[in-house]
Amino acid sequence: MKTSTRLRGPIINTELPGPRSREIKEISEQYEPNASSEQVPIVWKHAEGVWATDMDDNTFLDFTSGVLVANAGHSHPRLVRAMQEQAERAVNTYDFLNEWRPQLAKKLVDITPPNLSRAIVLSTGAETIETAMKIARLYTGKHEIVAFHGAFHGRTFGAMSVNGKRSSPGIKGFGPFMPGVVFAPFPYPYRSILCRGNEDECSERCFEYFKWIIETESEKDIAAVLVETYQGAAGSIIAPKDWLQMIAQWCKENGAVLIIDEVQASFGRTGKLFGFEHYDIEPNLLCLGKGISSTVPVSAVVGEEDIMSVLTPGSVSSTHGGNAFSSRVALENINIILEENLSENAARIGAILDARFREMQSKYPSIGDVRGLGLVFGIEFVKDPETREPAPELTQAVINEAFKRGLVMIAPIGFYGNAIRVAPPLVITEEEALLGADILEEAIAAAVG
Numbered sequence: 001m002k003t004s005t006r007l008r009g010p011i012i013n014t015e016l017p018g019p020r021s022r023e024i025k026e027i028s029e030q031y032e033p034n035a036s037s038e039q040v041p042i043v044w045k046h047a048e049g050v051w052a053t054d055m056d057d058n059t060f061l062d063f064t065s066g067v068l069v070a071n072a073g074h075s076h077p078r079l080v081r082a083m084q085e086q087a088e089r090a091v092n093t094y095d096f097l098n099e100w101r102p103q104l105a106k107k108l109v110d111i112t113p114p115n116l117s118r119a120i121v122l123s124t125g126a127e128t129i130e131t132a133m134k135i136a137r138l139y140t141g142k143h144e145i146v147a148f149h150g151a152f153h154g155r156t157f158g159a160m161s162v163n164g165k166r167s168s169p170g171i172k173g174f175g176p177f178m179p180g181v182v183f184a185p186f187p188y189p190y191r192s193i194l195c196r197g198n199e200d201e202c203s204e205r206c207f208e209y210f211k212w213i214i215e216t217e218s219e220k221d222i223a224a225v226l227v228e229t230y231q232g233a234a235g236s237i238i239a240p241k242d243w244l245q246m247i248a249q250w251c252k253e254n255g256a257v258l259i260i261d262e263v264q265a266s267f268g269r270t271g272k273l274f275g276f277e278h279y280d281i282e283p284n285l286l287c288l289g290k291g292i293s294s295t296v297p298v299s300a301v302v303g304e305e306d307i308m309s310v311l312t313p314g315s316v317s318s319t320h321g322g323n324a325f326s327s328r329v330a331l332e333n334i335n336i337i338l339e340e341n342l343s344e345n346a347a348r349i350g351a352i353l354d355a356r357f358r359e360m361q362s363k364y365p366s367i368g369d370v371r372g373l374g375l376v377f378g379i380e381f382v383k384d385p386e387t388r389e390p391a392p393e394l395t396q397a398v399i400n401e402a403f404k405r406g407l408v409m410i411a412p413i414g415f416y417g418n419a420i421r422v423a424p425p426l427v428i429t430e431e432e433a434l435l436g437a438d439i440l441e442e443a444i445a446a447a448v449g
């Protein structure tokens with residue numbers, strides 16, 4: 001495995017943001033609506049491996065992977081070469097065949113369980129959710145979708161309709177949404193009123209509630225259950241194995257399509273190629289995105305023969321989906337992830353970081369909960385470990401202090417905006433990961449005062 005040899009850091013040469021970054025920020029403020037999430041003020045100029053340099057040549061360690069995209073590291077030389085070569089050959093081919101799209105589909109089928117035999121290549125994660133719900137409805141002839149509290153599936157209307165946390169700015173005010181969605185609880189032992197104090201029974205209680213909601217709140221016309229293996233946006237809440245197995249079994253027994261949204265959890269992120277591999281379950285439809293290419297927008301729905309066979313010409317396609325450029329890059333990226341054993345690296349470095357974060361938790365009472373799987377963590381900050389009252393201001397302060405010291409993290413996540421997300425590129429070395437953890441600890445110490 002290769003990481004950067006050219007860039008080393010962190011190196012902070014200027015105030016943040018520096019003068020050149022401020023110039024770009026001013027253009028943004030003048031010409032863009034204030035719609036993006038509020039992130040620390042880095043203006044990316046160059047990124048390589050796990051290192052990012054801003055417009056003023058300050059160098060930061062990246063604990064974001066973009067937003068869990070750059071699994072193979074930023075600007076992996078093989079991806080750069082694939083992009084350069086393909087840019088000179090053909091880029092957009094619409095639904096006409098190109099040499100790469102079917103090869104990518106074959107690869108996706110080859111690396112997923114044998115029950116999945118066909119793949120549709122698209123552009124964004126939300127598009128895979130829309131597509132999977134359409135297919136499930138067509139296949140079952142039913143209309144309801146069961147989704148979960150805290151879920152995040154994207155920002156288009158269908159995807160918004162199945163997102164939990166209805167008060168978030170990405171949802172509130174945009175409705176009404178698609179009817180026929182039934183929400184059920186996702187096990188969240190640290191906070192759920194179904195589970196707190198009864199953590200050992202969390203799975204059983206949530207599953208019982210799921211069945212009760214279906215009994216009482218649905219028309220019993222369920223096309224699909226749509227679930228993430230871990231809820232990233234809710235604060236990296238990891239589904240318990242027994243609960244997800246019960247959900248999968250329920251789908252089998254009730255003829256509902258099990259759609260697993262692994263737009264975020266796939267391609268090595270959790271220490272296995274796919275998140276569902278931790279659960280001994282098989283999706284009927286699998287939604288993939290983000291780390292599928294580590295770079296350009298690519299996504300895919302991989303599904304079972306029977307289910308995919310309901311599609312007819314013209315029923316699913318998109319302008320950019322499966323173009324020659326993005327398909328080639330995704331194929332090369334998957335080969336890199338497999339050949340460089342990046343899932344294994346994620347598991348190994350993830351275990352090291354997990355131990356380090358738990359050590360921090362024992363030192364700082366403000367760290368309420370640490371959740372991790374492979375190289376994705378949610379670290380939840382609280383005002384008081386007993387009451388677990390969320391501490392969103394402290395969380396933002398930790399992120400700001402880390403940034404000043406050259407560590408980039410995504411803005412606070414979670415139901416209460418009190419969790420930080422740690423998700424570096426999977427090429428990270430032990431030395432780099434521990435350096436990032438040291439910076440994070442310094443930032444926590446500075447923020448708690």
Ligand SMILES: Cc1ncc(COP(=O)(O)O)c(C=O)c1O
Pocket residue numbers: 067123124125126127129152153154155228232233261262263264265289290
């Ligand atoms: C689990 C999950 N599903 C779907 C999406 C939507 O993906 P996109 O932003 O590419 O539409 C995301 C994006 O963060 C996600 O995390």
